Amino acid sequence: MALNIPELPPMVMRGDSLEDCIKKLRSIYGSDFRIIRREEKAPDGFFGLFKKKHYEVTYALLQPEPRKNPLVPAAFDFEKEKRKFLEANGGGNPQMKLILDELHELNRSLDEKTSALCPEEPAAIVRIRELLRKNEFTPSYIQKIVDKIRKDCSLEELDDFNFVQKAVVDWIGETIRTVKTEYLSYPQVIVLVGPTGVGKTTSVAKLAAKYAALTAKGSAGGKRVRIITIDTYRIGAKQQLETYGELMDIPVSLAESADDMQKLLTMYSKDVDIILVDTTGRSPKDYEGLAKMRNILDLKKLPTRVFLTVSASTKASDLRTVMQQYEIFGYESLIVTKMDETDCLGSIISIMDEKNKAAAYFTDGQRVPSDIVKATQVRMLIQLADFKIDREHIDRKFSPEGAE
Structure with a gap:
């Protein structure tokens, strides 16, 4: 059944802008009004030539009915009632305080959402x-x-x-921020970290093939590449990388400790351009496992870039947790995988912006090495669902110079 809330006769509010009119109305009446008409008004007559335009909002006041929810009465003072309740129940129960605070926050959130749906x-x-x-x-x-x-x-x-x-x-x-992935000095260590199942190992293989085939300036050949894996947890992880390595003629080594890692880096640093490091997939809640892995990856002597690998389809709350917990590795940017498995990139764009992080690469398939590209704003924008995209405009505005 629709609610019939009686209105008072229409009135007019004037201001410098529509927002100014609405702000004035809310400061006086809260949400107890309804906008009937809004107009931008030109100055009247000859003497109005040098006056600014103004806005008029015609509105009617609502006569709100008494709130019928017995849990939240119209004149409900939450903090006052909270103090009375705690005093009556001993006053020192932290769990009860937490519950009351959460109820207060929920009520505030509902008020904000209701306000966001105002008819104006x-x-x-x-x-x-x-x-x-x-x-x-x-x-x-x-x-x-x-x-x-x-x-x-x-x-x-x-x-x-x-x-x-x-x-x-x-x-x-x-x-949407992106980073350059070119290197000015070699050898360069590239480490991929991230949770289980996001495609780190395949991404390592794609990058290895990419750099091995990349023609260096003044050279007829590609970069000299080596792969190190520290993943002793996942069954078949090393064998999977070795299979890729054999196909690309790139050696693959296993480091089970920090000492192993330092020995391999010392050996490779003399005649290798790119050293790619694959890591064990860890839940962001596996604090002990993350700490052990951080110890192995404490690389001090060689230039190192750490990329956090995440799936494009990860929901926002999980992504926020992953990005927060993996901060201990000092990652500078993201490799976003499985771009072909979702049409909704809002979560990844939102949390990247929230955490002030950039993207380095996108992957969108299992093929090695073809299904990896340098991250661009254009790629994310054209994947927005139901937005009308002016491709020529965004190419002109966002296409980077010298993209790989």
Whole structure:
């Protein structure tokens, strides 16, 4: 059954902008009003020639009914009731305090979400929110984009959804950071870390083949490459790499300890350009395993780059945990695998932006070495679901110079 909330006669609020009018209304009435009409008004008459335009919002006040939820009455003072409850129950139970705080936070979150759905939100913003949600961007990322729309788009521009959509695609692209993967000095150690099942070993093989085939300036041949694995946990891990190594004529060695690793690096550093290190897949909650692996990878003498390998289909909360826990390895950027297994890249874009991390490579298949490419903003943008992408425009805006 629809709720019939009575309205008072219409009134008008004036301001410098639509946002200014709404801000004034909320400061006076909270959410107890409904917008009927919004207009941009030109100055009246000849003497208005040098005056600024202003905005008028015609609105009606609502007469809110008493809140019927007995758990959250209209005049509910949460902190006051919390103190009374704790005093009546001994006052020192930390679990009860935690539960009450969580209830308070939940109530605040619901209020924010309800406010976000106010009827005055322009249709373009509503549509953009839905597109971003469909692509699984995080709520905080979506809010950042919506805030930018409100700040940068005029009322006329908000009426042109194609304009707003194109601007949003540009803004998303600007939040995607990539890194250069060229090297100025050799030997170079490249270490891949990450959780189980994301495709580290296959990515190591792809990079090995890529560098072995890469023609150096002034040289007819590719880079001299070696592979080291420290994965003694997964059955067949070394054998899998050795199979790739035989096909590419690249030696593969096993390091079971920090001493083994240092000996191999010392041996290879004299006549090798690229040393690729494959590691054991570890859950971000396996703190002991991560610490042991960090000890083996404590490489001090040679230039080292660490890449965190993650799957493109990882949900945002898990991705946030992985990126946080793997910080102990000092990774500088990501290799995003399995790009062909999802249409929703919002999670990876959101958390990369949240953690201020860049992407180095994308992989999208099992073929060695072909299914690996340098990370670009364009590749992520063209994979956005249901967005209308101006490919010529984003190629011109984001295509990097000298891409590998």
